[in-house]
Amino acid sequence: MHAVILAAGDGDRLGRLTVDVPKPLVALGGRLIISYTLDALRACGVERVTIVTGYREAQLRSALTADELAGLDVTFIFNERFEEPASVSLRAAREACGDEPFLLLMADHVLSAPVVAGVVAASRGQASEASFVAADRTAHGAAYTSEATKLALAPGPAPQRVVSIGKAVDGWAALDCGAFLLSPSIWEAVDAVPEACELSTIFTETARRGELFAADVSGAFWHDIDTLDDLAAAEQLLGTQGGD
Secondary structure: EEEEEEEEOOOOHHHHOOOOOOOHHEEEEOHHHHHHHHHHHOOOOOEEEEEEEEOHHHHHHHHOOOOOOOOOEEEEOOOOOOOOOOHHHHHHHHHHHOOOOOOOOOOEEEOOHHHHHHHHHHOOOOOOOOEEEEOOOOOOOOHHHHOOEEEOOOOOOOOOOOEOOOOOOOOOEEEEEEEEEEOOHHHHHHHHHHOOHHHHHHHHHHOOOOEEEEEEOHHHHHHOOHHHHHHHHHHHHHHHHHOO
């Protein structure tokens, strides 16, 4: 399995912490934010990783030492248009992905191995054009939920089809954890939307085509880090749950 990690953004919502440091290198629990995702990939047996860089990319590359990348075959791709929406970073990885399924992860989402394992497991035995998003039905605080990307799901047995995805979704049933297993047909959706757009626009198109499904990873540790409050909450969760 090949994993793509989007790590190009400037993380400006973290204020002073990202003035001189890219967000994936911000400290969390004594480690780098991106280290948790790299650990999760290793634990799931994923070896080939493409990291799309942008903001302060030389600093990010130099900080990811041999120890951080141990056991992983890592390629870096520089997105010179990193100030534009995340679809541009995804497009930058297209050639590296070829015509194979791939994992798509966000460098600012702290993920545990069960999240990655869950989205991979959900895809087994499913149609080749199906893509999957890690979905969490666990209750979160109102402040966190208000900022999260939400999933409305069609009724039926798992894996349930995603009807709509976004921050303002009525009748939502789960939160998007920021981990995807994407089929090669995702590039058809990419080609159908504006070149520079949010990822939710691409996944809305994928859902419209009936090709996006929810992989239930409820109970697994994950946290999206956009703000200083998010960082503090993730620190607390790591302290109580260990991020396992």
